[in-house]
Amino acid sequence: QNFNTLMAVIGGLCHSSISRLKETSSHVPHEINKVLGEMTELLSSSRNYDNYRRAYGECTDFKIPILGVHLKDLISLYEAMPDYLEDGKVNVHKLLALYNHISELVQLQEVAPPLEANKDLVHLLTLSLDLYYTEDEIYELSYAREPRNHRAPSVFKNYDHDQDGYISQEEFEKIAASFPFSFCVMDKDRAHGSNHEVAHTILPLRIKRKGRPHQQG
Numbered sequence: 001q002n003f004n005t006l007m008a009v010i011g012g013l014c015h016s017s018i019s020r021l022k023e024t025s026s027h028v029p030h031e032i033n034k035v036l037g038e039m040t041e042l043l044s045s046s047r048n049y050d051n052y053r054r055a056y057g058e059c060t061d062f063k064i065p066i067l068g069v070h071l072k073d074l075i076s077l078y079e080a081m082p083d084y085l086e087d088g089k090v091n092v093h094k095l096l097a098l099y100n101h102i103s104e105l106v107q108l109q110e111v112a113p114p115l116e117a118n119k120d121l122v123h124l125l126t127l128s129l130d131l132y133y134t135e136d137e138i139y140e141l142s143y144a145r146e147p148r149n150h151r152a153p154s155v156f157k158n159y160d161h162d163q164d165g166y167i168s169q170e171e172f173e174k175i176a177a178s179f180p181f182s183f184c185v186m187d188k189d190r191a192h193g194s195n196h197e198v199a200h201t202i203l204p205l206r207i208k209r210k211g212r213p214h215q216q217g
Contacts, residue, residue: 001063003056007043014040017142024145062111074101 012018013036019025025033042051049069056065081094133141 001059001061003043003052003066004064006039007066007068010036010039010043015138017138020142021146062113063108065105065108070101070105074098077101 042055043049043066044051049066052066052069056063077094077097081097082091083094085091
């Protein structure tokens with residue numbers, strides 16, 4: 001019932017440098033992905049962490065809350081209620097509400113965990129605190145695992161016949177021939193078309209299709 005550590009683990013797995021590894025994640029068993037999805041939904045911030053608050057309230061005995069969520073509650077409460085009432089008296093209701101939130105967190109520390117600390121694991125975690133990667137280093141590791149655009153987008157996989165991760169001119173022309181309208185295929189002798197050319201070629205096509213023009217033979 002350690003929600004705080006669970007949030008740290010799920011947050012790390014949902015980091016964009018990890019979530020982009022689609023090829024790697026495809027080898028993860030379905031059961032594991034299902035559990036990950038359930039845990040992610042449990043800690044979702046939607047409706048002010050409603051799923052987490054419900055599960056946390058149902059837990060008894062030893063439990064570790066998501067400290068960030070409860071600290072946010074304290075800040076919101078502190079900002080929402082004035083320190084003094086209109087008659088100049090201290091807002092006792094604000095102080096009582098703050099006390100109730102803080103008291104709950106203090107009481108959690110008085111409940112002993114139902115297990116003994118694994119000294120080897122504690123030592124390993126302590127040493128890991130000295131390891132720190134910057135965002136750039138994290139993404140470098142991610143790209144080393146799965147480089148950017150290392151293969152053709154999934155929508156074009158059926159057309160990448162040689163599986164080299166690129167759509168050749170010949171393959172592109174075959175794709176173009178499959179569409180039910182005249183597709184602009186650039187001259188092979190020209191490397192690029194100008195923005196002016198593209199605008200005057202693609203935009204009229206989109207406008208004509210939207211207006212359902214009469215098809216010409």
